[in-house]
Amino acid sequence: MVETTQVRPSSAAHTPARTPWQWLNREGPLGYLLISPALLFLLFMLAYPFVIAIILSLSEKRLGGPITFVGLENFTDLFAMKRFWLTVQNSLVYTAGALIFKFAGGLALAQLLNREFFGKRIATALVLLPWIIPTVFSTLAWWWMLDPANSVINIMLKRMGLITNNLPFLVDATWAMSSLIVLNVWRGVPFFAITFLSALQTVPEELHEAAKIDGAHAWQRFWRISFPLIIPVVIIVVLISTISTLGDFELPYLLTKGGPRDATMVFGLLSYDYALGIGQLGIGSAISLTMLPFLSILVVLSLIQVRREN
Amino acid sequence: MKQNRLRHFLGLLLLPYLPLTLVLIALLFPFYWMVMTSFKSLSEIFDYTHSPLWVRAPSLSNYVFLFEKVQFGQWAINSLIVSVSTTAFSLFASIAAGYALARLRFRGVTTFGLIIFITYLVPRTVIFIPLAQVLVQIGLLGDLGALILVYPTFLIPFCTWLLTGYFRTIPIEPEECAMIDGCSRVGAAIRITLPMAVPGVLTAGIFAFTLSWNELLYALAYVGGEASKTLPVGLINSLAQRDFFNWGPLMAGATLGSIPVVLVYFYFMDNYVTGLTSGAVKG
Numbered sequence: 249m250v251e252t253t254q255v256r257p258s259s260a261a262h263t264p265a266r267t268p269w270q271w272l273n274r275e276g277p278l279g280y281l282l283i284s285p286a287l288l289f290l291l292f293m294l295a296y297p298f299v300i301a302i303i304l305s306l307s308e309k310r311l312g313g314p315i316t317f318v319g320l321e322n323f324t325d326l327f328a329m330k331r332f333w334l335t336v337q338n339s340l341v342y343t344a345g346a347l348i349f350k351f352a353g354g355l356a357l358a359q360l361l362n363r364e365f366f367g368k369r370i371a372t373a374l375v376l377l378p379w380i381i382p383t384v385f386s387t388l389a390w391w392w393m394l395d396p397a398n399s400v401i402n403i404m405l406k407r408m409g410l411i412t413n414n415l416p417f418l419v420d421a422t423w424a425m426s427s428l429i430v431l432n433v434w435r436g437v438p439f440f441a442i443t444f445l446s447a448l449q450t451v452p453e454e455l456h457e458a459a460k461i462d463g464a465h466a467w468q469r470f471w472r473i474s475f476p477l478i479i480p481v482v483i484i485v486v487l488i489s490t491i492s493t494l495g496d497f498e499l500p501y502l503l504t505k506g507g508p509r510d511a512t513m514v515f516g517l518l519s520y521d522y523a524l525g526i527g528q529l530g531i532g533s534a535i536s537l538t539m540l541p542f543l544s545i546l547v548v549l550s551l552i553q554v555r556r557e558n
Numbered sequence: 559m560k561q562n563r564l565r566h567f568l569g570l571l572l573l574p575y576l577p578l579t580l581v582l583i584a585l586l587f588p589f590y591w592m593v594m595t596s597f598k599s600l601s602e603i604f605d606y607t608h609s610p611l612w613v614r615a616p617s618l619s620n621y622v623f624l625f626e627k628v629q630f631g632q633w634a635i636n637s638l639i640v641s642v643s644t645t646a647f648s649l650f651a652s653i654a655a656g657y658a659l660a661r662l663r664f665r666g667v668t669t670f671g672l673i674i675f676i677t678y679l680v681p682r683t684v685i686f687i688p689l690a691q692v693l694v695q696i697g698l699l700g701d702l703g704a705l706i707l708v709y710p711t712f713l714i715p716f717c718t719w720l721l722t723g724y725f726r727t728i729p730i731e732p733e734e735c736a737m738i739d740g741c742s743r744v745g746a747a748i749r750i751t752l753p754m755a756v757p758g759v760l761t762a763g764i765f766a767f768t769l770s771w772n773e774l775l776y777a778l779a780y781v782g783g784e785a786s787k788t789l790p791v792g793l794i795n796s797l798a799q800r801d802f803f804n805w806g807p808l809m810a811g812a813t814l815g816s817i818p819v820v821l822v823y824f825y826f827m828d829n830y831v832t833g834l835t836s837g838a839v840k841g
Contacts (some may be wrong), residue, residue: 273743279664286655286714287670290677293692293711298680300688357581360574371578373827378585380823380830382772384790385812388798389592392805400591403606438585446831488679495681497775502794516683516775523687524779536684547679554675 304533311527322534331510332518332535339514339539341425342500343493346432351486353433354440359470361441362448372442379438387502390431394418394503421511424504428512431499436489443485447478480557487550494542515539589816596620596810603806620810630811632785633792640705640788641770647706648713648766653759655714656721657747661730671722678715682775685711693780704780705788709770716769717762724758725751761829768819789815 271277305323308316326332361372378386393400394417402414416423451474459469475482497516500506506513506521515535523532595603597616608614624630658664659671689708693699698707728751736746777788787795793811797804823830 269742275662275743276664278743279658279662279667282654282658282662283670286651286674286718289651289710289714290674293689293708294677294680294685297685297688297692300691301685304688304691360577360581363574365570365574371574371582373824374582375585376830377589377820377823380768380819381589381816382768382790382819384772384774384793385592385816386588388793388808388812389588392595392803392809393588393591395803395805398604398805400610403610407609434585434588442831491679492681495683497683501774516681519683519687520775520779523690529687529691533687536687539681539684543679543681543684547676550679551672551675555672 301533301537304530305537307530309528309530311523311529318530322531323538326531326534326538331513332538334510335513335515335518335535336538338425338510338512339494342428342432342496342512342514343490345425345429346436346493347486347490349429349433350436350440350489351482353437354444354485355482357437357441358444358448361445372445376438376442378435379442383435383498384502386435387431387499390427390434391418391503394427418504419508421508424508424512428500428503431503432493432496435499436493440485440489443481444478447481448474451477480553483553484550484557487546487553491543491546491550494546495539592809592816593813595805596813598806600806620806621814623804623807624811624814628796628807629784629787629792630789630814633787633789634814636702636786637771637789640702640709641767643706644709644713644770645763645766648710648717649759649763651710651714652717652721652762653752653755655718656725657751659718659722660725661733661747661751674715674718674722677711678719682712686775686779689776690780699780700782700786702781702786705770705773705777708776708780709773713766713769717766720762720765721755721758724755724761728754757829760826764822764826764829767822771815771819 272281303315306317306319308318308321357375361368361375392398396414396417396419399414399417401417402411405411405415417427418424455473456469459473464472495516496514497520500512500514500517501520504512506517515538519532519535521532522528522535594611594613597613597618597620599615599617599619602613602615655670655674659667659674689711690699693704693708696707698704732754733746733750736750737743741749772790773788774790774794777791778794781787781791784792784796789811793808793815797808797811
């Protein structure tokens with residue numbers, strides 16, 4: 249056993265420093281020195297742009313043109329636009345749909361993997377692959393798999409005689425949104441499953457043994473013992489994934505480009521469209537900032553959870 | 559006896575093997591389809607008289623296309639330059655910050671930790687327009703340098719968070735012993751703690767590299783010109799035009815772009831799991 253009663257060397261640092269080197273070796277100065285590259289960089293490259301975003305959202309600004317202050321006009325224009333509200337609705341449907349299935353699927357898959365069996369290591373490794381392979385490349389594969397005229401799924405279903413007409417994966421509004429959600433879930437489930445699995449593995453075996461003796465069956469043991477113990481991990485994973493799904497750009501951009509007829513238009517895509525498509529940086533910024541109310545709630549919840557854990 | 563064995567076997571089939579096989583087929587089919595397509599000739603890709611799931615006449619023509627008809631090699635080099643340099647810079651800043659946040663007590667340390675965590679949560683879609691303005695001010699917009707400057711904005715928060723979590727799992731006693739023996743704090747951190755943190759640093763580096771290799775939004779928005787495209791942008795812009803999709807070369811490019819990541823993943827698998835559990839989640 250390690251003796252824990254010894255005096256912490258850091259308390260010695262309170263003696264006055266005689267040389268710059270000694271001064272630097274005190275916790276305070278060293279702490280500020282070590283954290284400053286990261287902090288200053290983020291200040292200049294994230295906090296400063298964030299201020300610019302607010303200014304832009306209150307201005308009329310075209311690509312390469314001057315900035316003219318217009319107050320809240322961008323926002324009132326947006327709120328009067330049907331397309332904007334459709335975007336809000338789509339983003340929420342996309343996020344909620346993807347999260348529900350990632351959560352349920354991740355939990356089921358984690359539970360499936362949380363046992364000893366031959367080939368467990370390789371199975372776990374393969375499960376994580378969709379999350380490992382760069383999104384851009386795997387989404388290209390999905391795009392090709394769901395291609396309106398040449399979808400391999402349609403071809404196979406037709407060959408098996410299960411359908412006569414092509415399923416309209418990316419052509420019909422509901423199908424397109426469902427496809428997008430399926431793609432997001434396909435990519436996210438492995439991450440959920442592996443993090444849930446590692447949390448499940450920390451649940452003491454004795455608790456299960458005791459419950460077994462008391463006559464609790466597997467379903468009860470999972471919901472009454474395992475699940476409550478992994479809730480902290482579940483909350484954090486769900487919150488972070490909600491934030492990144494809400495702000496997603498890559499999947500919808502690659503799979504549907506927001507189509508058909510804006511059926512999969514989400515925040516990230518709409519603001520990209522305005523900024524780079526039409527060159528309206530002001531409205532583009534306003535669109536991304538309308539994500540903030542949702543984001544702040546999620547960020548605050550995550551902060552509370554993280555602080556509680558520390 | 560024999561019946562028991564049969565029941566045991568059937569039980570295993572039911573849980574986990576049968577459902578696991580179905581899940582794995584669903585999870586892996588897109589990659590299978592990607593690789594299969596990449597080896598098909600143009601005529602075979604659109605030939606539905608046979609089952610499309612297998613290649614009848616494997617050909618490397620799609621891969622040849624990538625290097626002869628478009629600048630795939632150049633895009634890969636660009637991606638490599640950006641990924642390596644941003645990973646190196648981000649690791650440097652994040653090791654320092656992560657160590658300070660995990661080990662040192664100074665005024666504001668909790669606040670700094672929270673700030674970094676918040677920046678980790680900011681979606682790129684919120685910040686990409688004003689960041690372009692910053693790049694204009696610096697004069698880097700349109701250049702590969704823009705990406706090198708911008709990628710650390712999401713890599714540093716991620717790596718710092720992961721490394722802070724990792725540093726917390728390293729016992730503090732060895733460092734304290736070294737300091738009692740007369741080693742300076744900086745010396746002890748570099749000689750004792752840093753070597754113990756190598757697995758965490760490796761994990762952060764792998765994730766950072768993959769994240770940069772994978773990035774699309776900034777690369778799409780900030781860099782123009784055929785010669786300075788990154789791999790994802792090059793593939794999409796040059797091969798997936800609105801009127802005609804070059805599915806063969808597109809899938810060949812996707813396969814080649816994925817291979818490095820997959821190799822690294824299988825080689826450093828344990829680091830991935832450590833990263834997912836000790837750093838990114840508990841941190």
